[in-house]
Amino acid sequence: MSELSKVNGWAGKDNPSLVESEFNLIKNDGSFRDFNVYGKSQDTKGKKMMLYEVVRKVLGKDTDSYPQEIGDCVSFGAKNAIEYLMATEKLMKGDHEKFEPIFPPYLYGTGRVLVGRGQLNGQDGSLGSWMADAVIKYGVLRSNFDGLPKYAGSVAKKWGDTPGPDKKFIEEGAKHPVKSAAQIKTWDQLVEAIVNGYPCTTASNVGYTMTPANDGFHRQTDNWGHQMCFIGVDDRADDPYAIIVNSWGDIHGELKDFNTGQSLPLATLRVRKKDAEKHLRAGETFAYSNFDGFQEQLIDKKLFMLI
Secondary structure (H helix, E strand, O other), X not given: OOOHHHHOOEOOOOOHHHHHHHHHHHHHOOOOEOOOOOOOOOOOOOOEEEHHHHHHHHHOOOOOOOOOOOOOHHHHHHHHHHHHXXXXXXXXXXXXXXXOOEOHHHHHHHHHHHHOOOOOOOOOOEOHHHHHHHHHHOOOOEOOOOOOOOOOHHHHHHHOXXXXXXXXXXXXXXXXXXXXXXXXOOHHHHHHHHHOOOOEEEEEOOEEOOOOOOOOOOOEEEOOOEEEXXXXXXXXXXXXXXXXXXXXXXXXXXXXXXXXXXXXXXXXEEEEHHHHHHHHHOOOEEEEEEEOOEEOOOOOHHHHOOO
C-alpha cells in the first residue's frame, strides 16, 4: 500500500472541516441540488442495476481503464462517472450524442484551481465537491480534442496548479457541462441514483483489500483518502452490495456477477452495503446527471449508395 498511497488524493482525509466548509460554500452558491429523480415511475428499492452492462450495450466493450500516476484520483472518479453517464443517457434516454473518452487533467485543473482557488498548490489532491462544482461550471474536455497531450502525471500536475488549464481548453470544456450534481446521503438514495442511470463519484478515507475474499467481496480494511465511482448496486440480494470502479489499473482481482457469472470490468471492487454507507457518511458522494454531450454527426445514408 505504500506505493498506492502516493496516488491517493482526497484532501478531506486529514481535514474534515475543509470538506464541510467548501461544500457549504458551493451549496450556498446554488450549484448543488437536493437529490431527487424527476418523473420516476417505479420504486427503486430492492432493485439491481449494473451500469457497466449499459456501457457494454452502447460501446460493445468497457470504458478505457488506465491508472492515475499522481494524487489526481478526484478527476478520475469524475472521468469515470461522466463516461458512464454518457452511455446511460444514450441507451436509457435515447440521446443522439457521441461517446467520447474524457481528459482527466482538465478536470483536475478546473476542480483544484478554478473552484478550489488554488488552496492546494504544491501538494496533490482535491475535493469531491470542488470536482462536482467544476463539471457544472467548466464542463469536460474530450481526450482527442486538438492540441491535447496524452494523460501523464506530469500533465495533471501542471494543469492542476495555478493558473490551471489554458483559456482555449476552458472555452471548449464549458460547451459540455454536467448540468446537475446532487449529494447522496443514504443507501436508498444511492440505489435510486444508480437504478436511474446516474453514476456517483465517492470520496472518503474508506479503503479495501486489494483483491476479494473467497465470498467475492472486498473487505474494508484500510484508509485510502481517495475518490472512486459507484457504478452498480444490488439491493435485492440477501447481502446487498455496491460496485465501485477504481483508477489504479488491474489490481483488484477478477470479479464475476453472482447471478450471471459475467466478468465485471477491470479495476472494480464489490463492497457490502455497510461499507458503502461509510462512503456516504464522508459527505462527498455526488450523483451526476444531465450531461450536455458531444454532438453525434448523423450522415445521410444516401451518401453511401452507389449511383
